[in-house]
Amino acid sequence: FNIQGMDITSVLLFLLVVVLVFLWNRRGSGNFPPGFDGVPLLGCIPLFGVHRERSIAEWGREKGWPIFYIKLGITKVVVLNTFESIEEAFVKKGQYFVERHIPIFLKRYSKGGKGNVCFPMGRFGNTSARFGIHTLRDLGMGKSGMENKIQSEIEHLSDYLVNSPNIVGKKSVDIVPIITKAVSNIICQLVFNTRFNLDDKITFIDSAAGIKLVKNASWVRQVKMTLCYVPLLNRIPTIAKLKQEREALHNTRHDLLRKYIQMHKETLDKGNPRDFIDAFLIAGEQDKEENSSFNDEQLLFYIQDLFFGGTDTTSFTLTWTFLYLSLFPEKQKRLHDEIDEVIGSSGNISMSFLEKMPYAQAVMQEIFRVRPLVPLGMPRKCGQNISLMGHNLPKDTSVIPNIWSAHHNPDRWPEPDSFLPERHIDSNGNFIKSKDIIPFMLGPRNCLGIRLAEMEHFMFMVGLLQKLQFALPAGQGKVDTRGSSSIVLLLPPDVDLVITSR
Numbered sequence: 430f431n432i433q434g435m436d437i438t439s440v441l442l443f444l445l446v447v448v449l450v451f452l453w454n455r456r457g458s459g460n461f462p463p464g465f466d467g468v469p470l471l472g473c474i475p476l477f478g479v480h481r482e483r484s485i486a487e488w489g490r491e492k493g494w495p496i497f498y499i500k501l502g503i504t505k506v507v508v509l510n511t512f513e514s515i516e517e518a519f520v521k522k523g524q525y526f527v528e529r530h531i532p533i534f535l536k537r538y539s540k541g542g543k544g545n546v547c548f549p550m551g552r553f554g555n556t557s558a559r560f561g562i563h564t565l566r567d568l569g570m571g572k573s574g575m576e577n578k579i580q581s582e583i584e585h586l587s588d589y590l591v592n593s594p595n596i597v598g599k600k601s602v603d604i605v606p607i608i609t610k611a612v613s614n615i616i617c618q619l620v621f622n623t624r625f626n627l628d629d630k631i632t633f634i635d636s637a638a639g640i641k642l643v644k645n646a647s648w649v650r651q652v653k654m655t656l657c658y659v660p661l662l663n664r665i666p667t668i669a670k671l672k673q674e675r676e677a678l679h680n681t682r683h684d685l686l687r688k689y690i691q692m693h694k695e696t697l698d699k700g701n702p703r704d705f706i707d708a709f710l711i712a713g714e715q716d717k718e719e720n721s722s723f724n725d726e727q728l729l730f731y732i733q734d735l736f737f738g739g740t741d742t743t744s745f746t747l748t749w750t751f752l753y754l755s756l757f758p759e760k761q762k763r764l765h766d767e768i769d770e771v772i773g774s775s776g777n778i779s780m781s782f783l784e785k786m787p788y789a790q791a792v793m794q795e796i797f798r799v800r801p802l803v804p805l806g807m808p809r810k811c812g813q814n815i816s817l818m819g820h821n822l823p824k825d826t827s828v829i830p831n832i833w834s835a836h837h838n839p840d841r842w843p844e845p846d847s848f849l850p851e852r853h854i855d856s857n858g859n860f861i862k863s864k865d866i867i868p869f870m871l872g873p874r875n876c877l878g879i880r881l882a883e884m885e886h887f888m889f890m891v892g893l894l895q896k897l898q899f900a901l902p903a904g905q906g907k908v909d910t911r912g913s914s915s916i917v918l919l920l921p922p923d924v925d926l927v928i929t930s931r
Contacts, residue, residue, distance in 0.1 A: 462818075465498070583778065
């Protein structure tokens with residue numbers, strides 16, 4: 430028989446495979462967590478809506494499950510929906526969760542696991558991770574010397590905002606690309622030993638093109654973006670177009686990075702490394718291991734990860750900060766008053782002021798809580814059979830921490846969707862550090878640049894507010910502060926802000 434070009438044997442074999450996969454996924458696993466199967470073949474993907482992290486959080490709370498599975502396609506993925514379950518997995522039993530689970534989109538992003546975010550831990554993975562930590566520390570990341578670089582960039586940014594036409598006191602402006610370029614200059618100095626003017630258009634640090642692909646995307650568009658990574662579906666015209674846009678952006682960035690790597694090779698002084706690229710090239714010449722991880726492709730994707738982790742996350746966090754302070758001018762005034770009292774209107778910003786500014790710390794912690802930039806943490810997998818929260822997880826089970834759910838637990842945070850920095854201030858006016866606000870994750874393989882991210886957030890926030898104030902445009906309607914969930918990040922809404930000098 431022939432059914433539109435397909436013989437009946439092929440049809441029967443296909444149906445048999447579907448049935449076997451279905452039965453395999455329904456097999457008993459010995460006290461595996463409960464969960465949601467969703468719809469056949471697609472699992473829970475069609476049920477997420479625009480904000481996956483919110484939907485998943487509600488599913489778990491409605492059932493009272495701190496740990497449960499959801500099906501992504503035909504694969505069961507375990508969700509850690511409370512701080513306690515995340516802590517047990519990644520802190521108390523963290524040695525069993527050091528490996529990334531690399532879904533399709535991360536495989537494509539990292540070209541099969543290159544870079545630092547997706548590189549498998551093992552002999553080469555541990556070497557790569559240690560190299561990154563030690564090298565970035567040697568280059569000043571998290572040290573006082575980095576404060577000088579950040580302070581200098583704040584001055585460049587403040588001058589740019591004040592002196593550029595049509596910004597300060599003129600009209601509302603989209604602050605995302607401006608802040609992104611300023612923050613990216615910190616990584617540029619670590620990686621390239623240089624900075625760029627804020628008017629320069631450098632594709633790999635100008636994320637505007639990438640933002641347009643995901644920001645305020647409808648549920649249908651987000652599904653299409655996810656399907657971009659499924660080879661069999663790339664022939665569908667609308668999906669193929671999105672795939673081409675993403676690939677064009679990646680290729681342009683990679684071409685520029687390859688040029689910088691080649692320039693460093695041609696000017697390398699082994700006795701005087703200038704930056705991260707030099708240090709990597711020198712380490713590569715010293716590493717005699719077979720199939721060493723110190724190669725050009727690994728370096729390219731390592732740099733890509735540094736820019737993603739050190740630029741987009743900080744710039745979007747700062748955008749959320751200035752948006753919320755614009756929505757609540759009385760909180761912005763309280764922060765202005767604290768800055769004036771502790772630092773003054775012209776003093777240099779330093780991390781030494783942090784402990785003297787409880788309200789600034791409270792604002793930062795509340796932003797981290799209410800709008801975590803990575804609401805669903807990077808997925809990991811069990812290194813062996815393990816018991817977790819009273820359930821058994823077989824080796825290689827994929828696990829996702831729902832940071833959003835932990836940060837919006839109404840039992841821990843009354844009015845969880847409200848922006849209330851005051852909740853982090855005690856009756857004596859002191860800042861309350863919360864252990865269960867975890868924007869950078871917990872345990873082994875958490876964020877490589879925690880210290881730098883916190884330093885940048887504090888210094889850029891305080892440095893700009895020292896001279897400027899932010900407000901919504903006159904006549905601005907209701908702002909949808911839910912933002913937009915891209916594949917990884919929680920992006921702020923498209924709202925321009927009015928910037929004026931103080």
